[in-house]
Amino acid sequence: MAKKKTAARGKPAKQKGMTLPLIFLAVLGTLAIFATPTALVLAIGMAPSLVAVFMENRPGAYTAKCITACNMAGVLPVLRDLWLTGHLMSQARMMVGDPIVWLQMYGAAGVGWSLVWLAPMVAGVFADAGHDRSVARLEARQEKLREEWGDSITG
Amino acid sequence: MSEAGQNEHTIIGGRYRMVPGVRLEEFDRPHVEAFGAEDLREKDRPLIALVARRGRPVRDDWLRVVRRIDQPGLLRTVEGGVIDPGDGKGRRFAVILERPLGGRVIDWLKTDGQNRDDLELSRLLLRPLIAALKALHDARMAHRTISLDNLYFADLARTRIALGDCLCGPPGEGQPIAFESVERAAALPAGRGEGGPREDFFALGALFASALARQVPGLESADAAADLMRRRLERGSYVALTDRARFGTDVGGLLRGLLSDNAEERWGYEEVRAWLDGRRSIGAMHSTRPQAARSFVFKGVEHTNAMSLATALAQQWRESLRVVIDEKLDGWVARAIGDERRGNMITQAIAAGRVDAGPGGDATLARVLAALDPDGPLRLRHVAVMKDGLGPLIAVAFLDDDRDTRQAMAEMLMEGLPMIGLSLVDPNDQTKRRLAQSEMADFMRLRGFVAEPMMGFGLERVLYDLNPTLPCLSPLVAEAYPQTVPDLLMALDHRARGAGRGTAPVDRHIAAFIATRLSISYAGALRGVVVGGDGEASERLAQLNLLSLAQETEPQTRVPMLARWLVQRLGPVVQSYNGKTTREWMEKELERVAPLGSLSALRAIVDNPERREADSRGMANARAAHAQLSFGIRRLNETRAARRLEAQNFGRQVAAMLGYMILLGVLAALTLGDV
Numbered sequence: 170m171a172k173k174k175t176a177a178r179g180k181p182a183k184q185k186g187m188t189l190p191l192i193f194l195a196v197l198g199t200l201a202i203f204a205t206p207t208a209l210v211l212a213i214g215m216a217p218s219l220v221a222v223f224m225e226n227r228p229g230a231y232t233a234k235c236i237t238a239c240n241m242a243g244v245l246p247v248l249r250d251l252w253l254t255g256h257l258m259s260q261a262r263m264m265v266g267d268p269i270v271w272l273q274m275y276g277a278a279g280v281g282w283s284l285v286w287l288a289p290m291v292a293g294v295f296a297d298a299g300h301d302r303s304v305a306r307l308e309a310r311q312e313k314l315r316e317e318w319g320d321s322i323t324g
Numbered sequence: 325m326s327e328a329g330q331n332e333h334t335i336i337g338g339r340y341r342m343v344p345g346v347r348l349e350e351f352d353r354p355h356v357e358a359f360g361a362e363d364l365r366e367k368d369r370p371l372i373a374l375v376a377r378r379g380r381p382v383r384d385d386w387l388r389v390v391r392r393i394d395q396p397g398l399l400r401t402v403e404g405g406v407i408d409p410g411d412g413k414g415r416r417f418a419v420i421l422e423r424p425l426g427g428r429v430i431d432w433l434k435t436d437g438q439n440r441d442d443l444e445l446s447r448l449l450l451r452p453l454i455a456a457l458k459a460l461h462d463a464r465m466a467h468r469t470i471s472l473d474n475l476y477f478a479d480l481a482r483t484r485i486a487l488g489d490c491l492c493g494p495p496g497e498g499q500p501i502a503f504e505s506v507e508r509a510a511a512l513p514a515g516r517g518e519g520g521p522r523e524d525f526f527a528l529g530a531l532f533a534s535a536l537a538r539q540v541p542g543l544e545s546a547d548a549a550a551d552l553m554r555r556r557l558e559r560g561s562y563v564a565l566t567d568r569a570r571f572g573t574d575v576g577g578l579l580r581g582l583l584s585d586n587a588e589e590r591w592g593y594e595e596v597r598a599w600l601d602g603r604r605s606i607g608a609m610h611s612t613r614p615q616a617a618r619s620f621v622f623k624g625v626e627h628t629n630a631m632s633l634a635t636a637l638a639q640q641w642r643e644s645l646r647v648v649i650d651e652k653l654d655g656w657v658a659r660a661i662g663d664e665r666r667g668n669m670i671t672q673a674i675a676a677g678r679v680d681a682g683p684g685g686d687a688t689l690a691r692v693l694a695a696l697d698p699d700g701p702l703r704l705r706h707v708a709v710m711k712d713g714l715g716p717l718i719a720v721a722f723l724d725d726d727r728d729t730r731q732a733m734a735e736m737l738m739e740g741l742p743m744i745g746l747s748l749v750d751p752n753d754q755t756k757r758r759l760a761q762s763e764m765a766d767f768m769r770l771r772g773f774v775a776e777p778m779m780g781f782g783l784e785r786v787l788y789d790l791n792p793t794l795p796c797l798s799p800l801v802a803e804a805y806p807q808t809v810p811d812l813l814m815a816l817d818h819r820a821r822g823a824g825r826g827t828a829p830v831d832r833h834i835a836a837f838i839a840t841r842l843s844i845s846y847a848g849a850l851r852g853v854v855v856g857g858d859g860e861a862s863e864r865l866a867q868l869n870l871l872s873l874a875q876e877t878e879p880q881t882r883v884p885m886l887a888r889w890l891v892q893r894l895g896p897v898v899q900s901y902n903g904k905t906t907r908e909w910m911e912k913e914l915e916r917v918a919p920l921g922s923l924s925a926l927r928a929i930v931d932n933p934e935r936r937e938a939d940s941r942g943m944a945n946a947r948a949a950h951a952q953l954s955f956g957i958r959r960l961n962e963t964r965a966a967r968r969l970e971a972q973n974f975g976r977q978v979a980a981m982l983g984y985m986i987l988l989g990v991l992a993a994l995t996l997g998d999v
Contacts, residue, residue: 229973229977231977231979231980232976232980234980234983235976235982235983236983237983238980238984238986238987239983239986239987241987241990242986242991245987245991246990246994281983284979285976288975288976288978288979288982289971289972289973289975289976291975292971292975293968293972293975296967296968296970296971296972297964297968300960304961307953307957308953310949311953315950318904318946319902321943322946
């Protein structure tokens with residue numbers, strides 16, 4: 170029964186989780202037909218995002234969103250250069266062959282990864298500190314009561 | 325002690341001074357030491373100071389009566405009070421008397437007085453003495469210390485005979501056994517009782533008979549005394565005391581009147597006065613106690629009256645109960661003596677009580693003897709005491725630390741022995757019946773005191789109730805001889821200087837003394853004061869409460885040292901409060917208030933119901949608050965992991981937002997053409 174319930178709850182999440190990569194692939198497929206140079210740059214430049222999107226299984230998919238946004242921020246200048254230089258296949262091939270471009274695109278994705286790694290850790294540290302502070306405050310009040318009324322108040 | 329200090333402590337009434345350095349051993353008597361004395365206003369006045377030895381109760385409640393009496397037959401008591409002779413034995417009661425200049429009569433009788441004839445001696449002896457006794461009896465007091473060694477010549481010419489002091493000891497104790505009426509002679513010396521004019525006139529008769537014979541019978545040894553007692557019981561006091569003596573008919577008649585064992589027939593002032601005035605008559609011939617129709621044989625001795633038998637049974641205590649049952653004593657009393665009521669009472673006592681050895685059997689025998697001889701002393705084991713002698717005997721038992729006697733006295737009261745005789749009073753005699761009812765109520769009250777184990781009651785309470793002027797006998801203050809509650813508090817204040825924390829300022833004596841003086845006559849009134857509950861704190865608070873109650877009788881009495889002593893011992897009471905702030909406040913307040921010497925102020929600090937209530941309420945609130953905080957901490961610890969996860973998730977959201985912001989920034993830059 171419990172298994173059924175878990176399965177019932179898990180199904181829509183899985184469906185939802187699969188929607189974004191499919192959209193991603195559909196957009197890429199469409200672009201490959203109508204704007205091949207852009208599709209090439211995107212396919213190669215947004216590869217980290219694609220991996221993140223496929224790997225993400227948490228509700229909200231904030232990891233994928235963060236990496237995708239950062240990755241996109243690194244790819245957009247390359248696309249702008251492509252589009253400003255005539256949107257040619259040769260130009261696209263030259264760009265994707267440039268390590269600086271790779272560094273720009275993947276570096277941006279790396280920043281996204283870093284944010285995703287750092288932000289929860291910092292938030293966790295803050296949460297722990299807040300918790301410890303609250304406990305200490307309550308314990309101090311208890312100690313004050315014990316000091317005034319003696320150990321028998323615990324009885 | 326300095327000389328000035330010593331002088332101060334040896335002055336009585338601000339005018340008379342006992343001189344400790346001048347011992348007058350020729351005036352010593354058992355339990356009385358004689359010293360020189362002086363009148364600070366009239367230096368030439370011949371005086372003597374008699375100091376009661378420790379260990380004996382005194383009759384100082386009669387001091388005012390005796391001081392007023394100015395009769396040639398009684399040495400003038402000019403003053404009395406408590407002094408400290410400076411011999412290290414503490415304060416004692418003392419009386420200042422006019423000094424008998426002619427010495428003791430007994431010495432004169434053996435020398436110059438040998439040749440005086442009976443009539444001359446009777447005039448010399450009896451005329452002043454009956455006048456003195458009448459003056460005492462008119463003031464409702466009996467002398468009760470009539471004996472040859474207490475009889476003096478007041479003047480140098482030896483023309484005036486006078487009786488000496490009667491205050492420095494229990495009534496009757498100083499009299500030889502021959503000078504006591506037969507009932508009282510059977511009691512222990514200290515338990516012979518206050519008595520009355522009839523006892524004094526019997527003693528006067530015995531004194532006169534001894535003066536004529538130049539010897540006191542029964543003084544040679546204990547056996548002689550027992551033999552005398554036996555003869556008195558069987559043949560009557562007159563015959564026993566005048567045995568083998570030859571008197572003229574007149575004197576014989578006088579002695580028969582005075583030495584009658586029947587108190588109703590005994591001569592008093594009027595008869596003796598008439599005899600001295602020449603109207604000679606003869607005392608009743610039947611001066612012995614009522615005789616039984618047939619004798620009761622006990623241990624081979626035939627007893628023909630109840631008192632004789634009761635005395636013999638009491639002397640063989642262990643075997644008597646069996647004899648009483650086997651020989652059917654109740655039947656003997658009912659038929660041979662002819663008193664069915666007493667017979668029935670004996671039957672009931674045997675039927676209702678235990679008849680085996682031990683305390684139960686003792687009580688049964690005591691009740692039987694009380695019914696057998698209602699006029700005689702109350703008897704239990706080794707103790708025999710008259711009803712009106714209970715007070716002095718209990719006092720002596722405490723002063724001598726005689727536990728057996730104390731135990732026996734407590735049992736006597738618990739068993740209601742004094743009430744048995746009272747219930748046998750003739751119901752047709754209204755006066756006697758009313759008197760008996762009143763006495764019975766008194767004994768019921770005393771029984772209630774003994775039955776109550778609480779501090780402030782018990783036999784100590786009976787002790788102070790029956791001896792209203794007795795000083796507190798607590799070892800803490802006995803040396804100071806405190807007779808009033810303020811005196812007791814001052815004595816405790818003085819004692820506090822050397823007292824350690826381990827010494828309690830209230831013991832059973834002090835509690836009973838205060839309860840008696842404050843007339844707290846039922847246990848309920850003391851319950852909240854002397855028993856607060858279990859534990860050290862309650863006990864110490866109870867001590868403070870009792871002393872504070874005592875101080876309220878005279879609030880101007882300040883006792884700073886006693887207050888300090890109590891404060892030192894109030895630690896557990898202060899600790900019984902839960903709040904630290906309250907405790908600290910109390911400690912500070914107690915320290916502040918102690919030097920004022922007000923015990924009520926101390927009590928107000930540590931025994932305030934509102935403060936106690938507030939403390940309990942505070943404790944309850946603190947408990948609730950502590951529990952709530954514990955719950956909060958537990959809750960926080962339980963949700964720690966979940967909150968961390970939530971925070972991390974939030975971190976991811978923040979990361980996503982930052983990603984979008986970076987994207988937006990790049991878009992903006994591209995749009996504006998900077999990159």
